Amino acid sequence: MSVNLPPLSAIRAFEAASRHLSFTKAGDELGMTQAAVSYQIKILEDRLGFQLFTRKARKIELTDNGGQLAARVVDAFSSLRSAFEDISEKNAGQLVVSSNTTFAVNWLSNRLFEFQMQNPDVGVRIVPYGPHAEPEFNESDVVISACKAPPKNWLAHEIVRADFTPMLSPKLADTIGGVKKPEDILKLPLVDPQDPWWQMWFEAAGLPNVDLSGHPSSRMGSQALEANRAIAGQGVAILTPYFCKTALENGQLIQPFKLTCHADDESWYMSYPPALRTSRKVRLFRDWVHAELKRDGMPVTAPMAVVA
Template sequence: MAANLPPLSAIRAFEAASRHLSFTKAGDELGMTQAAVSYQIKLFEEKLGFAVFERKTRKIELTPKGALLAEGVVDAFGRLRQVFQDVTAAEATELVISSNTTFAVNWLASRMLSFQMQNPDIAVRLVSYGPWEKPAFDQADVTISACYPPPKGNLFIPIVAAEFTPMVSPQLAETIGGIKTPSDLLKLPIVDPDDPWWRIWFSAAGLPDADLAKWPTSRMGSQALEANRAIAGQGVAILTPYFCRQALRDGQLVQPFDLICEAEDEFWALSYQPLNKNSRKVRLFRDWVVSELKRDGLECPDAKPVGP
């Protein structure tokens, strides 16, 4: 039973002293003085009721009972050290990233090889969560979130603003002779008409009473899915231009208007728990994300804790 064990500090002192057969060397290993080790061994022997060391001039030797104890204690500490080493090594080299679908598909998937080439010793495990799932803030080293703010106390960096504007496939636009005014959009199917971004954009475009009710209610909940529908010609989607740059360059989508709106207090954020702020793998990933965004012309502030 645990209650019958000597104090852990005394067991540690005994384990080290039994390996070195020296109180001085045991103290050097444990960061203690020779006198402190001697005191811990005294407590150890008093708890057991028998001597574990025979003190001789300039040296110590294990008693028969001490040798029997040492065999089991040294082995147990060896296995304990190995377990900690194995777990620590795995923790140091596996980076778990929780990301929403949009960022995972439209950003991370096409760039992750770059991070892995720069950091070959870090194994990346990407856990993307669906449109209606909450991010696993407490189960990942780093979380990329949009609709869900990081928990209080987490460190976070706003990385991409929630900007939006309508986009459509050029083929669908041509079915009505092209899109020349915002009202032309209403002649085409609207992807996710219940998305509040539509109301914001149409109001900014001078159509606060735009009739979206005639289109079937749907809610993809992910720009990655909405963009795919738009590319397939199923309707006009309201999307963040930053995440659609490739589709725009390739001509899969067109952005009919320069008007881009931004949702107040909404943004994609990279966040992590305070205990990870000094983690090498987290620091390397955070700095890599920021450097990639800067290459795209985006500026990111320093990480700061989430307030109340």
């Protein structure tokens, strides 16, 4: 036969009072007055039909029934505290970051060691998501998204603008004697010719309405994958220079033109729910990302609340 539990407030008051053998000390622990604790104990005694404490002039003592109940209740609350402490410590020490593949591969993977060296007590689990997947907003502490709006009321920082320009391997450029004019790009295979960035860039370069229908479709959906194809000499890719700094510096890729374009409302964002604004692990990660961006000469924006 199941028995309905008494009010939790009364059980909490009894548990604290039975440990301290003092209504006053129990009240101090629970943020209640001595009278409020006494009232909660009275509720519990009325519910049970017997006394839990013997009230004396300057102290209280547990009755036999009270002592039997206290042993079980104190043990139960101890188990509850341990459970909450364990999950709190685990949660406090593990940061889950759901990240767009490009940012995970071209940025985080090259730098995360530094964050972990600076914060050895914070374990980081990166959950990358591909071009046709959604960020793990509900299962992550921080989300790095590209062209996917965070949930309403989340706090978001714009971390990298979606600037873009053509890039290719120097060996591929040499096959046509170098890429000197925008028209030269059309002599070479393109990586993802259906990407709308191509038309935007060609128009800015003075070549509006370029027909790319003759180029085989090769939709990759991720700059990390497209950059690898470009490095392998398989075509010219339209990429964000910031994510290709290493490949440009070591000569795996070249950027034949200074012209870069920007797609309105397209950026990489770092976001997190408002409840985690003051979370230590989120704050450490956010500040570290900002420090890395500043070191690269990138602008750092204040957080904005997502309203749509």
